[in-house]
Amino acid sequence: MADPKENVQMEKIVSLCKRRGFIFQSSEIYGGINGFWDYGPLGAELKRNVKELWWHAMTRQREDVVGLEATIIMSPAIWKASGHVDTFSDPMIDCKTCKGRFRADQTDEIPCPQKPSKCVNDCHGEKTAPRAFNLMFQTFVGPVQDDSAIAYLRPETAQAIFAQFKNVLETSRQKVPFGIAQTGKAFRNEVTPRNYTFRSREFEQMELEFFIKPDEAVEAIHGSVASVPTTGHPGEPQSNWGWQAWHQYWVEERVRFYEGIGLNRTTLAFHRQTPEELAHYARACVDILFKFPFSKRDEQGELKGEELEGIAARSDFDLSQHARFSGKPMGVFDDELRAAWGKLPKEKSDDLWRRYYDNRKRYLEKSGVAPEAAAKQATEDANGLAKGQYVPHVIEPSAGVDRLILALIANAYSETSKTDEKGKTETNVVLRFHPRVAPIKVGVLPLLKNKPELVAKALAVRDLLRPWMNVYYDDGGSIGRRYARQDEAGTPFCVTIDFDSLGEKPELLNTVTIRHRDDGRQERVAISDLVNWLLPQIR
């Protein structure tokens, strides 16, 4: 943590989350378990709202994205193909003398921190035996616990989408470009869970794999690939978009989503990965960061932010891997491409053929295929392109739900101070959630508890609203106390039933007060208009 003040801010948030029932430590009564967190009543509502908004925006509101709900345990072959079995398991050696940690396969290359003239292998430090640091949780499928039964809890939801790509394509009546969206749990046995729920061992993802034509196919069909500005939203998708346009599009779509739930651009930061940071198969990756209180600061003292979501342009790597490992074709056939290819001038088709060939060959060689075999396969692939066949490329917006929840809470957290006549200052916490994500949409409160007519009317209003939104009825303590309770829960609106609602002023019969969380403003609304007044604000 950069600064004690920010530490305090984070501690307040943690304390509030427990006090109000947003987040609890998992297995707390048994002393807890590191890296696992539960959501209490308010947290469960908040999280559900966020996931539903994502699902709504990503699938139901779109023509070109469909959903998937895959299992958490899959064939271990999937994780071989994806690279997780290999890259997620570096054997490590700790040196008890110098406290260093080294990859076991590099101890004869890395110099000893204390005696740089010698490598780690030859220095005098006492080393532990090599230990595999596999970030995947292992389990066994079936009753026999031998190596043949080993399976893994998925470390990301994405791979199921690739593995089911063909099934979805064939059953959904979609054509490239289109996407497959999925939310769900993922598991990583992190070395060090950190920063409250930010890095957990069990967490939930919201991932879209959006499949697009390779640029060579777009160019063959449209003559050229559209260029779009590198900043700002490029507008409605166009058929001549290549991967860059689609990537830019999804970055901006995702920012719109965050803005729509109360995280405006100033709370976010962006990181465009450098060529050194990118995985070898990736063309680009933009991270969307949120400036958490625990974030580190840059040289200018600005919060750098922590990653909420990465939008990666992953080329055709994923589907190609699964095609190679499963032996099942992952390519698609494109009528339009086939028709267009025949009309290309030879110069053009040769150029496209060569570029596609080069890309395929580079991928195959990077994947360890022998040069000769790679050249042969790449030739086949490029010939396939000329007949209308290709392996789709993918743009992957991949977000962490739990990180977003924490960001929403941190963003909403605010304190207001009031000093009463006696000079007593009181600090109140207000969670300024966007109404769309707020766990409770409306608090229904009779002005007084000991007047049966008020209570009866308030209960009637509660029952009127309940089918439409999450309501909370409260008649405990004074009205001010109840407002304060709802402020802490982040409830955007409170409806108060008073004597005018009962007709004390006849013209106000069957009206109620709506009190706004953020400024305390009140307005009078007829009970019969309540649903129509509230719904547009919470959707």
Added chain:
RNA sequence: GCGGGCGUAGCUCAAUGGUAGAGCGCUAGUCUUCCAAACUAGUUACGAGGGUUCGAUUCCCUUCGCCCGCUCCA
């Protein structure tokens, strides 16, 4: 996993080798005509296990968890 700090009600904080206390919160009741009013009653803790001791929340060990460094990127 390694090193450093920490662990007392739901929260914030006391005290002690000999019965653990306050404020706030929460629950119930009285009262209350719009922003944590008052009164009454109730509620809950020494992270877990072992040891030293007549007796441990206090001293020692182990373990679990939290925070800070090394790792990581949803």
